[in-house]
Amino acid sequence: xxxxxxxxxxxxxxxxxxxxxxxxxxxxxxxxxxxxxxxxxxxxxxxxxxxxxxxxxxxxxxxxxxxxxxxxxxxxxxxxxxxxxxxxxxxxxxxxxxxxxxxxxxxxxxxxxxxxxxxxxxxxxxxxxxxxxxxxxxxxxxxxxxxxxxxxxxxxxxxxxxxxxxxxxxxxxxxxxxxxxxxxxxxxxxxxxxxxxxxxxxxxxxxxxxxxxxxxxxxxxxxxxxxxxxxxxxxxxxxxxxxxxxxxxxxxxxxxxxxxxxxxxxxxxxxxxxxxxxxxxxxxxxxxxxxxxxxxxxxxxxxxxxxxxxxxxxxxxxxxxxxxxxxxxxxxxxxxxxxxxxxxxxxxxxxxxxxxxxxxxxxxxxxxxxxxxxxxxxxxxxxxxxxxxxxxxxxxxxx
Numbered sequence: 001x002x003x004x005x006x007x008x009x010x011x012x013x014x015x016x017x018x019x020x021x022x023x024x025x026x027x028x029x030x031x032x033x034x035x036x037x038x039x040x041x042x043x044x045x046x047x048x049x050x051x052x053x054x055x056x057x058x059x060x061x062x063x064x065x066x067x068x069x070x071x072x073x074x075x076x077x078x079x080x081x082x083x084x085x086x087x088x089x090x091x092x093x094x095x096x097x098x099x100x101x102x103x104x105x106x107x108x109x110x111x112x113x114x115x116x117x118x119x120x121x122x123x124x125x126x127x128x129x130x131x132x133x134x135x136x137x138x139x140x141x142x143x144x145x146x147x148x149x150x151x152x153x154x155x156x157x158x159x160x161x162x163x164x165x166x167x168x169x170x171x172x173x174x175x176x177x178x179x180x181x182x183x184x185x186x187x188x189x190x191x192x193x194x195x196x197x198x199x200x201x202x203x204x205x206x207x208x209x210x211x212x213x214x215x216x217x218x219x220x221x222x223x224x225x226x227x228x229x230x231x232x233x234x235x236x237x238x239x240x241x242x243x244x245x246x247x248x249x250x251x252x253x254x255x256x257x258x259x260x261x262x263x264x265x266x267x268x269x270x271x272x273x274x275x276x277x278x279x280x281x282x283x284x285x286x287x288x289x290x291x292x293x294x295x296x297x298x299x300x301x302x303x304x305x306x307x308x309x310x311x312x313x314x315x316x317x318x319x320x321x322x323x324x325x326x327x328x329x330x331x332x333x334x335x336x337x338x339x340x341x342x343x344x345x346x347x348x349x350x351x352x353x354x355x356x357x358x359x360x361x362x363x364x365x366x367x368x369x370x371x372x373x374x375x376x377x378x379x380x381x382x383x384x385x386x387x388x389x390x391x392x393x394x395x396x397x398x399x
Contacts, residue, residue, distance in 0.1 A: 003028040004093070004141060004184055006036075006217065006257045006278075011377060019247060019276035022377050023257070025063070027093045027141060032062075036257075037273050037377075039264070039370050040065035040095060041363075042102075042282035045074065046088030049286040050355040057332055057364040059371060062092040065282050067100035068131075069117030071138055072124045083139035093141035097220070098188065099149075101261045101283035104228030107155075110148045112167060128174050135175075142184035142217050146171035149223040151192030161197040164190050164223060169204055176212045185215050186259065188222040189246065198242060202249055209253065218257030218279070219250070225262070229287070232263040236271040243275045263287050266297055266310065266369060267393035270386045273373060285366050289359040292347055294326050297392045299369040303329065310392045314358065319344045326357075332364035 009022040023036035038061045041048060046066075048056060071084065081087040085094060099105065099117060106123070109116030114127040126134065131146045147168040151161060168190045175185060187205060191198030209216060224239065225231050250256060259279040262268065269280060288295070288311070297310035306328070314326065322340030330336075334343070334357040346354030376385035 004217065007255050011380070018274035018382075019244075020273045020377060020382055021276055021278070022374060023278050025257075029093060029141070030062075030091075034061055034063055034093075035374055036278040037269075037280065037370060037373055038063065038278075039269075039280045039284075039367060040282040041092075042286055043090075044070050044100070046084075046090065048359075050289065050352070050359045051363070055333065055356070055360055057360060057367065060363050060367045061282075061370070063279075064090060064092050064094045065101075066094050066096055066138075066140070067103075067117075068096045068098055068134060068138070068140075068143065069100050069103070069119055069124070071096075071134065072117060072126065073119060073121065075134060075137060078137040081137075084137065085139065094138075095186075095279075096135075096138060096140040096143040097186075097261055097281070098144045098146060099227055099261065101227060101231070101263060101281045102229075102287060104230070105150070105226045107150055107152060107226075110150050110167065112163075115146045115148060115167070115171065128171060131171075132175070132178055140184070142186060144186040144188055144220055145175040147188035147190055147222055149188065149190050151190070151194070151223040152226060153193055153224075156192055156194070161192060161194050164192070165197060165201045165204070169201070172205075173208070176208065176215055184217050185212075186257070187216055187219045189219050190223040192223045193242070195242070195245075198246070202246060206249065213253075216256070218259060219246075221246075221258075221260040224260075227261065229263065231261075232265055232284070232287070234262060234268070236268045236275070240275065247276055265393075266295075266299075266366075267390055269369070269373070270389045274386065280370075282366075285359065285362045289355060289362050292354075292358060293362075294358065295362050295365040296327050297369075298388065299365070299372045301388065314340060314343055315347050316344075326361050327365070330361065330365065332361045334358070334361040 005026045007024055025034040040063045041060055043064045043066045103118045105118055109123050114125045116123045116125050148164040151164050191201045258277045261281050263284045264280045292313050292315040293311050294314050295311050296306055296308045319340040324340055325335035327335055343354055343357055376382045
């Protein structure tokens with residue numbers, strides 16, 4: 001596995017009142033440093049949904065997000081390969097979360113010796129040995145360890161929380177022992193919305209960190225939701241006390257990376273950056289592109305205001321004769337070469353090129369948004385920037 005490092009960068013003369021921060025991810029396998037906050041590039045079984053690698057916009061962060069759950073069914077094919085990156089001809093660093101952000105989890109799929117992932121063909125059990133085998137076959141640049149996390153909001157008993165903690169800790173300790181020479185482990189922080197159980201689990205983690213500090217790369221907030229489409233409307237503000245308390249207890253470890261699986265709508269990205277998150281799932285782009293949603297929110301003050309709101313659905317008759325690009329003055333390949341009417345026509349005729357062009361635009365727009373976030377933090381204009389984004393998203397959309 002590649003050597004990687006993460007360091008936070010102090011904001012000089014900052015007037016930012018939140019925990020927002022800049023960071024740098026460095027990898028031994030590539031010369032370029034990845035700046036954070038950043039969105040990853042969501043990949044399923046080696047492929048970016050609807051787009052070939054040749055057409056991915058240049059501004060997209062080349063850190064691939066490949067859920068371990070999506071690779072379970074490929075284990076036999078990987079037996080005779082050097083790594084998954086070699087098998088799929090991938091040259092970029094890979095982060096493997098345990099679950100797929102796009103796939104909803106179902107309750108009751110975990111046991112004392114195994115945890116389940118959900119794939120298109122149903123539930124797949126992973127015991128500790130099989131999980132370790134999968135990690136050895138894939139050889140991700142960094143990965144999240146197995147965990148329980150089956151703690152639905154308002155439906156979890158104290159006994160269930162206890163099992164969640166005990167199982168997750170056992171899975172984690174096993175991974176840490178197995179990967180003593182690795183520096184690429186992301187720790188899942190479980191406990192659902194229950195303050196007491198999250199504190200108990202975090203205290204257990206704090207006891208492990210001194211022994212395994214060189215192995216632990218970051219933390220991921222888990223057990224808060226059941227993944228899938230419903231996470232688009234998760235109200236991040238309800239998590240603020242929980243996240244702030246966790247950050248306070250981890251304050252001595254400034255260079256731990258913070259992440260959380262979610263369909264990261266832009267206004268929620270802003271709230272999460274405020275809370276100090278560094279790395280974001282890129283699954284939001286294929287999720288909205290699959291529904292023909294076009295991102296159109298203003299991500300910098302040079303963009304003119306539009307009448308479509310922060311996004312719109314191109315699969316609407318009002319765009320049947322649209323002679324404009326998907327977004328005026330957008331520099332993506334789609335907007336420089338095609339009109340709304342043409343993309344609408346492709347959708348109506350069920351041509352795959354329609355989704356490809358939509359995805360190209362949304363990838364460009366979404367990652368340009370993250371670039372603007374980093375620039376505002378560097379320029380000490382974060383407070384104004386966050387206001388500009390949040391004003392474009394009505395309060396009633398938060399659920």
